[in-house]
Amino acid sequence: MSKLLNWFKQLDENLVKILLIGFIFFVPLWPKLPLKMVDYTYIAVRFDDIYLAILAFIFLIQLLRKKVLLNKKFILPFFVFLVAIFASFLWNAYITKLIRLPHLGLLHSLRRVEYMIMFFIASSVIKTKKDFFQVISYFFISVLIVILYSLGQKFLNFPAVQTMNPEYAKGYILYLTPDARISATFGGHYDLAIYLVLAIPMILSFYFAKVRSFYLYLFIGALLILLYTSSRSSFIAYFVATVAFLLFTRKFKFLIFVLILTAGLMFTTGEITKRFLKTFQVRRILIDDRTGAVYIGQTITTKELPAGSFYVKLKDQSKGDNLDTFRNQVVLERTREATISGEISTLVEEKKYMASLSANLRPVNTVVSDISLATRLQVEWPRAIDAFKKNPLLGTGPSSLTEATDGDYFRWLGELGLLGTIAFLNILFLILKTIWVGVNKLSFSEKLIGYGFIFGFFALFINASYIDAFEASKVAYTFWTLAGLYIGYYGLKYEKA
Template sequence: MAKPTKWSNWLDENLVKILLIAFSVLIPLYPKLPLKMINYTYIAIRMDDVFFVIIFLVFLIQLFRKKVNLATRYLPLFVVFWTGVFASALYGIYVQHTIVIKNLGFLHALRRVEYMSLFFIAFSVIKSKKDFRDVIVGLLVGLLFVNIYGLGQKFIGWPAVQTMNPEYAKGYLLYLTPEARVSSTFAGHYDLAAYLIFLIPLVLAYFILNGHVFYFILFILSLMILVFTASRASYVAYIVSAFPFLLLNKKIRTFLAVFAMTVILTFFSQNLTSRIKRTFQVKRVFVNEKTGQVIMPQTITTKELPAGNFYVNVDKKDNPDSSGSQPTMTKDEQLIVKKQILEDIRSQAKKEGKVLTKKEEEVLLSSISASLKPINTIASDISFATRLQVEWPRAIAAFQKNIILGTGPSSITEATDNDYLRWLGEFGLWGTLAFFGIIFKMTKSVYDKYRKTNKTTGYILLGYVFSVFGLMVNASYIDVFEASKVAYIFWIVSGIFAAFSQSTMKDLSAYEKK
């Protein structure tokens, strides 16, 4: 039997790290092309799932051979969460019957295990400062190429593969229109934006550490792509994480440079500024006093975010418009309202199997128009209205059915657009509190290490804390922890920072300063 060579020994010691770095670089870049679609859903088995299985099996083998260590301090919390997830799934399938397709419920539960297992794999590879540096380099290289592809998508016409509806999820190559929101190699612009706001504080931390121009260029590229996503929630998350991070570190010049770049790029993004302006809109709506139906006169276009039908009445009691008198409309309002009423009349007639004559339509139109009452309002856009009126109430109702276990994974459709309400609705207090416990333990461990280390290493550790904070802010409006590419990167980064914070290493700057 041949003796192991020096090279084979090195490979044996570093195989898990090599695979993890490759995963960190390649998976953010590989488009969301399906290998096998899951029945009754637009979820698919993809290349990242196959790659994960390979890494996980190698990790288990190396763990058995004692080549890597297990994060035993964190394992109990993860087990509590996973147990809660599967308890919710089993209860939802066999007792509450809130999960209609049981295989889908189990798949959603297994996905949580898949994403979070990367924490333990990443934790196991950090044995030295060089290991930490190597994984960070892989993550930043992946970020660089994601940004480059995003620019190509915006200006050159490189295709996108998105999963934002069942048809797109089949793997079609999409070519974006000029006003479309950039998604780069991600499933959608929201996922891409969440990925960016999580890594931006770390990029800024490394720039503060050594002042290398590469990191500032990487920041500018990341900010540019973030602006091109036109994601308002992620933009706010970026503001409240990156800016306080710089101010807390007393890096005023860097703060001013970052602030200036943010203002300039935002100003030149008509898509983002338009969406911010239209988050809340002053609108006059017309309410049918007999049925309560709300008609909001507006012309729907692909270039403007329409208002939803959630509004706040700003009329005063003595406002003549709200006195019950016949409403006065502008000519444009009359045309739009008439068109909307006719569409509703014809739609209702079609449902009832009727064919109305022109005379019957005119009679109904006149009757409905006479019942309309104008109200001056502040209306939210359709995106926010959908959350307030449909998605969030649905999650709250699920939580109220079973506050301990929720209604189970996959029980409240594919998206809730608020991770906190989604956890409560699907997993109840058990899963939600366990997940918060994991996040709290990781960030507290890193923060405690920050207080004990030198100033330069502190930049990096504090960067992670603000990265998590930004992602948690974003999670109040988007399901970020269920987005596969975001989840992969989050748990990898968290794993390496948790490993460093638990180690005896005190300095991360040795491999950074020239």
């Protein structure tokens, strides 16, 4: 009987930690299957929301029972950020009416709370050095499983559930084509790439601190999967952060190994190299002098990254490719569209339209960007800047910039204004400062582990310039959980130092 009572006592003492470990596995490994779609968007309530609600409820109960402690140092910064979010929501939903669907604005606001609560839950379970290394080891095991599933998706046709468009987000089970970029159990290849980029410096830090081959193999596997995602922004973030980490920790020989390995895997996998080469292309295009419309002669396939309509005119405008065939194709397509829309109704009008359009299509030698960068430069980032201009202090409110802005800094400024952006950056700065101060009081091996998170955070910050990194649910859950674990550990070590 006493053993049973002791078992229940241990369970009670460690219940939050056990559920947190379960969450560390659940988040990256459970596919994004919807439980209920939210009206007027393709965002859904999912199983991870239910799990977190249960975890948060038990955390609150244990907090009231004083089984866990709240990190009081961070309460005020987080509270200020939440005030900024909800001030922006209330102002733009009910005063300016810039949030057209208030329930979406509210859900976007609450989503930030949902992500950030993991920071307090994770930091509360770290009471000893053993707690930290126990929980973080499960994170690395989850990374290993993600890598294995990714390989299965690439070579064994494992299924995917993606959320990269409204139709896929309904929860369809997809089987990727050989040319598709792998996403594992994540909503898309970008999310998977960010997850790996955050993990890689941490994996290397544990390899140097623990000198175990498991971490070396884990790094090689993570790098391989990162390349299979073909995410250029994430690769740049990986390269900059990893090289900086190895230089900072004076691991010069290992840096040479990493450079050779990275180059070898890049040319072996191939796809990411092709995508880098397609980022900017020298093209001779057609521009409609009347409307400014851009026409680029290209064949759209799954193997090629298409060019976008953002271009820079070259000084050299000497004759290039003959575009007569392409011009005729454009004229015929536009004439067909005008006929269907009713703009043209007679044969005479058709001939005049074709002659006028053909005369106004001017060939220009340019450098064009790929469609991914063009979309950001022409649509998403200007939209965020316009939102910021409308209300520099509060922005236009959560959800006002649609589901994606493809750049967290633009999203923060556009939706939350200066108040929300500064409040959020203040939290991130305090996390880094706390870990940095704690790290510099400890032994070299413990410093390495702390540096791993700092440079992983640095990689995430680079990624956030091009992708909504802090908005992707699996990435956000993981980041705030890891931040909480490291704050719990280095805060604890600093207090004892």
